[in-house]
Amino acid sequence: MSNPGEADLTPITSVRQLAEWFAAGGKPRTEWGVGTEHEKFGFFRDGHATPAYEGAAGIRAILAGLEGKGWAPILDAGNPIGLKRGAASISLEPAGQLELSGAVLPDLHATWRELREHLREVHEVAGPLGLGFASLGFHPLHSREQMPWMPKGRYAIMRRYMPKVGSLGLDMMLRTCTVQANLDYGGEADMAEKLRVSLALQPVATALFANSPFTEGRPNGFRSMRAQVWTDTDNARTGIPAVVFEPGFGFERFAEWLLDVPMYFVMRDGKWLDAAGRSFRDFLDGRLDILPGERATIGDFADHVTTAFTDVRLKRFLEMRGSDAGSPAMLVAQPALWVGLLYDAAAQKAAAALVRDWTVEEIRALRATVPRQALAAEIRGRRVQAVARDVLAIARDGLRARGLGEEVYLAPLEEIAESGLTQADRLLQLYERAWDGDAAEALLHAEV
Template sequence: MSNPGEADLTPITSVRQLAEWFAAGSKPRGSWKVGTEHEKFGFYREGYATPPYEPDGIRAILEGLQARGWAPINDNGHPIGLKRGTASISLEPAGQLELSGAAVEDLHATWAELQQHLREVHEVTGPMGIGFAPLGFHPLHRREQMPWMPKGRYAIMRRYMPKVGSLGLDMMLRTCTVQANLDYGDEADMVEKLRISLALQPVATALFANSPFTEGKPNGFRSMRAQVWTDTDGARTGIPAVVFEKGFGFERFAEWVLDVPMYFVMRDGRWLDAAGKSFRAFLDGQLDVLPGERATMGDFADHVTTAFTDVRLKRFLEMRGSDAGSPAMIVAQPALWAGLLYDDAAQKAAAALVRDWTVEEIRALRLAVPRDALGATIRGRRVRDVARDVVAIARDGLKARGLGEEVYLAPLDEIVASGLTQADRLLQLHARAWGGDASRALLHAEV
């Protein structure tokens, strides 16, 4: 979840204005970039407890990173994030550390950025005895063992989540993801890319599955993180059918976002609790927490960040369906999507692959892959076989870019060839080398 952004005080006068906000993200092909975000669990190497905000925990890590050129982002006097250039570091609710990387030219720059980030984190956390592990779901701790970070929006979400799903607090406290951010050329390009990426998101979920343990035991899933999202808040998550309807575009998506229940409004540096209320009422000056005040474009931009669809449209596309994993898998995520969507021939091949899939079939696959991963099926085909086609298309797309980026697909090649996800490898280690000790997963995954 992002750090709070800059407020745009422009009044909202029409839905078309909101559509134009999305349209302003359109870019010519020569300006398309790649962004990567990943999250990771902190843990003390002795005892495996999760570091608190303070003392000697997450706040100290943020302050240590400031000495390496990062500027602090504060929430009510608490440092809760960092910014350097267009990159940022933010905190998930239990202190999961998130790097939101800069928008860069190619995957080589993504890899270099990730390595620099990990070096800087090691320099700060090594003397503290703290490690970080990118896994999709925390393998050991119960929900009540996880700390809460002092971010105003999280306090609001903490109160609201149990009202709309049984696993929302687990999503906040016990999950980590890796996300790829890509550009679109115009409205038609956005529509095709969004449809392709939503249809193939369950395949990505299977490929990147990396969360087979809950509270020290195998949980029966390959991606417990993906399972958690099925019971978090149905009004703002999953695969929205509107994307596949005839006539879909920026304005239809803006209309859909307006019907997502609110979480909050930010005023004068304070988060006001508007959870469950209507943004449409806010447009009309009928929001009871700000009586008579009408929503601004800054309010809408904040509200867009509370739509948690498997692919989210902002002024770019966010691919959000994958578990966090090893550094190689972190970069394989943008490699997969850039390969599929940044070359015309590859994009056409990907569109052809999913053209006949219905929303109902895609949603059914989305429900199957948390448990079955590559063994799930769609239209009689195993996801492993679909994934083989998808990775091949992505490789061709990256080769067409001519930058040598296809090397970053290597871990996906291995998964497709072996049929074993990161989760399957962890389960094998747990049953054999680890003697049933799931705590070893943290040290094994440490980056």
């Protein structure tokens, strides 16, 4: 989840205006870049507790240490809740998971350099405090009650609302970490094809990146508990929206869909106002009870867009959201996969052909089985492992066509697809053998 941005006070007068807001994100192919975001759990190496916000070795202290490396603080009600440096930012997830929202970069080599620099800086600040950061999809040890809360206004609103709309929303907030790639689109037709292809293939990515087999110290029966959590978080704003696969789908139809996603909040005068469960359409008409007579602005809509948690999210770019966080190599493999599939015209057409006949019902059924079965799940009688091999072959061709040598970053995914063993499977093997049933070792093993 991002830090609050600058508000656009332009009044909304039509849905077409919202479609134009999305359309303004389109770029010529020569300007396409890649942004990568990843989250990680902080933990004390001695005892494995999760650091609170305050304290000599708390998350606030981590932010203060990073300020000394040229990062500027982002404040919420006077509390530092993030950092900004150039086009990159660091933000806090609800339990203090540290997120790097990377700059939009020209290639994957730059992404790898950015990641290494970030991890080096975090090590330099966290190490003397006795803290490490682990990159896993779901916290392997702690219960909800053992996780701290960060002082961010929007999280307080979500904390109250989540239990009303799903049983696992608080787990999503407190106990999950992801890696996502943010990619550009050309125009409306390109956006629509990219969104359809990436939504259809998101369950395949979920299987390849599965890395969360433990809950509260024990195997949980899933390869990706993080992906399972999203199935009961808030179905009004998550998953695979059927509207994307309707004939004629485009910016305006997606804007209409978003207007029916219940609101979380509105920001006014630097404060988050609780609008949870209310209608954005009422806000458009000046009928929002917490701001009577006031009509929504483009800035309000931009904030609202960030509260749709579909497996791929359309903003003024596309966010690939279906993957567990993992090792540094996997953190770069995730954008490599999607750049390979979607940034070369021939690769994109090949990926579109691969999924063209898949129905929404089939894709959703695959999405439902992948958290537990990962590469052993099936669609149309084919194991996901076999589909993943095809997908990776297309991605490799797409990266080769870019001529930058970026295909090297697919290597860990190709090993997973060949062996059939995900990061989660490797963790379970270690748990049963070398770790003698101690899931706490997963934090140390996954330290980045």
